[in-house]
Amino acid sequence: MTQPVRRIIHIDMDAFYASVEQRDNPALRGRPVAVGRSQERGVVAAASYEARPFGIRSAMPSLLAQRRCPQLVFVPPRFEVYRAVSAQIHAIFARYTPLIQPLSLDEAYLDITHPLIRRASATAIAQEIRAAILAETGLTASAGISYNKFLAKLASDHNKPNGQFVIPPGAGQDFVAPLPVGAFHGIGPATARRMNALGIQTGADLRAFPLETLRQHFGKAAAFYHGIAHGEDNRPVEPDRPRKSLGKETTFDQDLRHEPDLSEALRTLAEKVWTGCEKRALSGRTITLKLRHADFSQLTRSLSRQTPVRDQADLLQAGLYLLRPLLPLQKPVRLLGITVSSLCGPQATGGAEQLSLLPAT
Template identity: 75%
Template sequence: MTAVVRRIIHIDMDAFYASVEQRDNPALKGQPVAVGRCQERAVVAAASYEARKFGVRSAMPSVQAQRKCPHLIFVPPRFDVYRAVSAQIHAIFARYTPLIQPLSLDEAYLDVTHPLLPRPSATAIAEEIRAAILRETGLTASAGVSYNKFLAKLASDYRKPNGQFVIPPNRGEDFVASLPVNAFHGVGPATARRMHTLGIHTGADLRRFSLDILRQHFGKAAAFYYGIARGKDDRPVEPNRPRKSLGKEVTFEQDLRTPAELHAALRELASKVWAGCQKRNLTGRTITLKLRYTDFDQCTRSLSLADPVQDQEILAEMACRLLAPLLPVRAPVRLLGITLSALLNPQDQEAATQLSLLS
């Protein structure tokens, strides 16, 4: 019996936040726009393509962005508007398939192996979706079409902005071979550096390493790297993928130096993270502290508990416990973050408690 070849589309909106601002304010069209605030500690949330020509990128400090592009126009973010437009776009996706996996407000995977509307190909569906998005929202999107998620995402970057690219099954392995590993989705900067030290710079280089050798260097992630080097990725599109973590971080207007300042900031962060947990009826077992110094050196510390966090006070206490070995801080702190992961809903908690009692 012949295996069904999946048809996966990755849709990625073009400079989404900035494009919404340019759409809603015609005076911004054709101008270098940064969504964010022009303040000492602020960062760019998104940049228009006109701004990107000057080297402005998302997550870049606003001061640095303005140095690169002195006539950069800063626009405060309007996340309620972006969420509303994202809902419009997802309604368009739903005309073609129920198998939609959002990655963020501006991108998603779609499995159209068995589409709701009869169309000759995934390529035709992607073209229709992009045309509908333009017609109904006034915004452009890029699309990648392939037989798995990894290649579909690579393909969507290939003809940006407002483009579309297809990687068929007989081209997947060859397409990956010449690409640099730091362009691979799922290979972060730290992993790319480790690969470079092993002489792995391209997909072809990665393919030369056996699964056993990759496991020695990359552990559980080795199987994924081994597969993508050969154009293989068996991950399904997950429309109801459970949330893996909840977190909050803040960059301070004034650097924090004393334990008292840091503890107060952590308690405030814990209250915000716990409010998010209560809103979603979730808790978790693993607390992660993120700390960034003024020299931009960063460290993280994690702690996993036997029982889920029960309230805001416990979350704050565990975060302060993670901070303790770092005190006194070696340099002023510009950013703190708390993330709660290994998430559970109340039903999961109750089942885990009963199992523990039975054991």
């Protein structure tokens, strides 16, 4: 029996955080808005479409954003509101399919190969979902429709904001061919630079590389890169996709230079991370410490264990174990973070505890 062609929709809210703020405060409409803190160590979490012509983007330091756009309005984030609106949007998705894979609060994949509500086409379902989002939340969304996840995500960027685009079966390879590999979801900046150094600039260039040659340079990921260059992606939409890590980080108002200050900051972060672990009944076997220096250089240190983190004190001890070899500091620290990964149940066992330091990334 022939399997039906998959129909995947990628929904991406338009400038989600900033749009919520403009919706709730009419005085912000039509103005360049940045969600974030305007102070010296602030970072832009999201930018409205009015701010983007000035080059304002997420993760940009607030002072740089202010210099580029002096009329930029900063609004503090309200994540509890964004989560509530996201829940409304996901309730709309659930009318059409149980196969929903959230990527973040503002985007998700939907597999509507067998929809709960029949419509003439996947295009019609996407239009209906976007109309429902606008009617019920006052916000606009863009959609990409295709036969796999990779192409659906590419398509959702093609007609933003408040639009949608279809890449039909058979058209994926031609659509991908002229695009820069740096625009592909799943190819990060570092990988794109490595590809560029090999002469791989576009999807067509990537397609021209034999799979075995790609494996020599990119290992296990080569098969995925080879597939998407041909417009192929067999990954399913995963409604219950397991969380891979739990972590927290903080940017300091003043750079930290001394061990007691860093230890106290790490204590606070460990408390927050372990609270999240307890809430989800999770622990993990890998602990990663992240430091960003005043000059924005960054390093991470990780350790792996045979047994999961037992409690908050155990997590703090592991963080301090990773921090101490870095002291005394060569450069002051502006950001500190700690993450637990290789997640499992907190009662998992694996024999005697053993630490193994992994190389910095």
